[in-house]
Amino acid sequence: MTSAFWKTTPVLFRFKKLLAIAAVGAIISAVSFGVGMGTMSLAVQQMLQQQRTVYTIVRDFAANEDRSQWERNAASWALQYIPHESFKGFLLVMSVIAAMTIIGAAGQYVYKLTSITVATRATMIWRAKLFDHMVHAQLSRILEKGYTDNISRLMVDTRLLLTGYRAILSRSVESVLKAMAAVAIAFYANWKVTLVLLLVGPVIGLLMRKFGKRVRRATRRELSMLGQLNAVMYETMGGISVVKVHGGESYERLRFARANRRMFIEQLKARQARALANPVIELLAFLAVMAAAIGCAWMIFSGKAQVEDFLVVLIMLAAAGACMRPLTNLSNQLHESDAAAERILSVVDADTEPIRILPACDGPVLPRHHLDIVFENVTFTYADKDRHAVDDLTLRINHGQTIAIVGGNGAGKTTLVSLLPRLFAPDAGRILVDGVDIAQVSLRSLRKQMSVVTQQNVLFEGTIAQNIEYGKRRVPVERVIAASKAAFCHEFVQTLPQAYDTKLGEGGTGLSGGQRQRLCIARAILRDPAILILDEATSQIDADSESKINAALRKFRKGRTTFIVAHRLSTVIDADQIVVMDAGRIVGAGTHHELLDSSDLYRTLTRTQLQAVAV
Structure with missing residues (x-):
């Protein structure tokens, strides 16, 4: 089964040219490293056999009939440029190594620069894609996950994704190529000894996989806890004036400490896997080198190998180990990125509102409202609730009418008007605008006809x-x-x-x-708009401004169907119809004076909740 992280990697191939440049840089760096290390073996042999020069070592190599023809030809060609003197030959070897180091450094710079650019651009694309799906996500899903959890996915999870991209692009490729070059030289020097080291590879791979699974699970829980921690922080900072005035600093410190502690516990659960990964892998690598050393020693003592071969193999394997050392933490990084990718894909793969689609594909365009709006046996329940927020509600409003919706807290007033622009979808029943079911029309054309002013x-x-x-x-x-x-x-x-x-x-x-x-x-x-929704729209306005705005709204409401959710009597008193809601149902409807005579709940609301004005 493909991990979530690798499912996100196809975006990297949008930058084929940059990846090609990075590959060229990595190859140049690895080849330069291999040539430099291979050349170093000449210096090692000269220092071990001081009676021989670099020239004589290469000459003997060219005369060795056990070597292939192309190897002998290459050695004969090189002899033209190698001085006979020992010191000058040694200086030539060092010069070649220095030149290869400079060329390799240039290749490494190109590789690092382009690979980090690709990783950063790919992460930018995912961040934009994630935000696109968030703003077009169904409101019920946004509320279910919480605003801060979505923010955490957008900012923290994409940063972990970037870490994974950088790990596989800007570190892995070059390190693996260099290690392969060093191992190839080791194989060339003595394949038997080198093979001993490689046998431990599968064992290291199994251990890295085991550690990685534990890290991925812990990281997934850690990211979830981070979302909760952010929620506490945003709530506290967003309402800091209330916190200070009401002396809530101690309570908020305690709340943050609890969330911080939960996150700390999840972070500790991964500590053993993270802490053990590097030491265990390094220990196994050391044991492999020891095994190679023992094998070489036995072959040398039995006359089956030369000391020079032994040292060359050890140097090459040590160089390969040094190249692979940065990758010892790669598995943990990729599993952390995998946990983040799972959370990102859970948003990207979720259903979105059809407004993202072209109107022609979304459904027929709804003509401008001019007849009536009908709620027909509408029922809606929030995902985390047992009680209906709107319960089998039927209501008809003629075009141009102003309808006020009143009721106690939790009566379903705001939920009802939220169903009209399809912020939520009814569980049962339907809503008709001019006889057309709004679930069957273009969402964009529906919302284009509406304006909403909320208490926030x-x-x-x-x-x-x-x-x-x-x-x-x-x-x-x-x-x-x-x-x-x-x-x-x-x-x-x-x-x-x-x-x-x-x-x-x-x-x-x-x-x-x-x-x-x-x-x-x-x-x-x-x-x-053809339809105006005012949800506590004048709640933050002083009495003088309210009277002016109500006058402006009365004029603006002409020819428009208006829904008013309000707690102020002055706002609802001149409505064409007042609807009284309780527990998701309509328990009364009529004008202000009619309801004063017929509805006990409305009379109670006028005395307690609605702010009375002279009538």
Whole structure:
């Protein structure tokens, strides 16, 4: 079964040219290393047999009839350039080694530079792909996983993926090629001794696999705990003013300490595998070298091998071991990357909203709403709940009507209006717009007809103008200003240093809650929707601003179907119809005065929850 990490690697082959350049650099580095190490064997032989020079060693090699013809021809050609004197011959060998080192270093630079570039670009692609699937994911899945867990996958998991890409591209290839070159020279010197070392390879591989599985499982749990730790941090920092005013620092420290402790425990579970991997592999490598040394010694003492062969094999095997040393932690790194890749692919492979598809493939385009909206026996239950949030609800609203939805906390008000733009899909029943089931039409054409203003005044980093025209392109500044005036934003925007070009910080920092809410209402007005959803839209606005905005909204609501979820009586009192919800069901419907006469719950709400104004 292919691991999750290797399933992500095809993206690397988008950069074939860069990979080819990296391969050339790695080959140059490995060949230079092999030539340098092979040349070093001449220096070793000369130092062991001081009566012989490099010239005589190569000459004897060329005269050895046991060697192949091409080897003898190569040695004869080299003799033309080798001096007869011992020291000059030794200097020539050192010069060749130095030249090969410089050439190899240049090849290594090219290899490292291009391979790291490929790894970084591939990770950027996965990060963009992951974000694309996150913003188009079904809302129920986003809520199930949690915002901070998704952020952790986007930032932390992709960084681990980058670590894996760098491990296989910028370290593995060159190290393996160099080790192969050194082992090839060792085989050439004495294949019997070299074979002893290679027999321990499968044992090392099995141990690395065993350690790696434990590391992968622990890393998967560790990443999950990191998401929970981030959740505590974001909640605390996001509400730091509330934490301070209510003296919640001790509670938040305790909550963070618990999450931190859980993550610490998961990290400790992998410590033994991570700690044992390198020492065990290095110990086995040392034992292999010892076995090779004992084998060589026996062959030397029995007259079946020469001391020079023994030293050359040891030097080559030591060089191969040095090249492979950076890879001793490769297995752990790849298994950590594999755990991260599993979490990334779980998002990328999940179903997304069809709005990502071209409208023609998504379904027929829904014409602009002009008749009615019908909720027909609609039932919806959140995944982690047993009780229905909306329970067998039936409701009809004529085009142009304003309907207010009231009820206690958890009554299902916000869930009901969230079903209309298909943020959630009903478990049963259907929703019809002008007689058309919204589940069968293009999601983009449905949402294009809607504007939503929620209690959370959502603003984005950018200018005020960009926030008002959010979701629309190339909007004339005149329309932006007109929407701003209709929402009573223009006056305070003009007092800012750069007016509509004023940059807002994260979440609209620098503006009051009421100002942020009015900008959100201006955004809704600019969208010119057929269906307007106001979910506690005036909750952050003072009484004076509320009266002005209600007047503007009354004018703006004409010719549009409007849903209002509110706790303020002034907001719902002039609605064409008020719907009272309790436990996901409609328990009353009518005008304000009709409900005062017929609904006990509505009367209770007007006294307790709804903020009374003079009627």
